[in-house]
Amino acid sequence: MLGVDVGGTRISAGLVTRDGQVLHALSRSSRAIDGDGVATLKQVIQDLLAHASTENVPVIGIGVGVPGAVNLSAGTVSADALNLPELSGVPLRDVLREAFGLPVVLDNDVNAFAVGEMLFGVAQGARTFVCLTLGTGVGGAIVINGQLFRGATGFAGEIGHATVQWDGRPCFCGSRGCLKAYVAGPDIVAQANELLFAVNSEQLAVSSERLAQDARRKTQDAFSDAADVFRAAQQGDAIAQEVIARVVRILGAGIGNLVNIFNPELIVLGGSVAQGLALRLDEVKQWAEDYALSEAFQAARIELSTFDKQAAFLGPAALFINHPPSIIDH
């Protein structure tokens, strides 16, 4: 089958066998064709089908993961697809089914990621687990007894908007102190630059001489992205280290909440920020242990996803394998 991950900047797609073997993969800028996400998506699928046909590989269907909420019964992307506005409200499942004459399964990208981990990744064999993707945003997916838990109206799993500081940083959702407002990539950069600014403008009483010296050294050099903050922390930059220590602790607290609420056997951390924190995973676990109930914590493994960015289409492919045919057929 085909798996297609539609991201805000790239569409990654692959021809995948039932056991998760990748036969062919391609990736393209999300708006490569006419500046339009839907046209580009169709072209990517067309190219993969052409490849499958050349290789004599039969294709039984298409799994598609999109950023944002999906109305499963209608097969539409929600009206506020912030990353790719041209997808908003589009009946994408029917559009693709009619264009290619193949069954199509459409779901949110983090749900797809969770099913991918369950079929092909670190969650193989797990029945109750939670996935947390940490990147530009924070996504969550909850699997209970082998089934995605969607909640009463499909919004379950918005772990990024769990409150971890009741009077904390404002979040774009309108609330404050959300987990996302501390651990998402752009928020890590913002916190580092805010601390840098506060130290430099002496709004902050600097207790540590080291912090003050670091700030002076970096006066002309704001942090550019999360990878920059991780790198600076690794190289001993005191401001970056302070921010990363905060990120590690707050993420630990967030995970502690998940452990207490779901008693999962596994928590999978994915996304670029999770990879950036790979060397600090033991500290994240220690904080999670501090915040969680001890017996629930003992039952939970905390692991990094082993999917790399290039294989984002494995989740949507798994979605197709995992989906009940009754939903595929109408």
Ligand SMILES: [Zn+2]
């Ligand atoms: Zn929020």
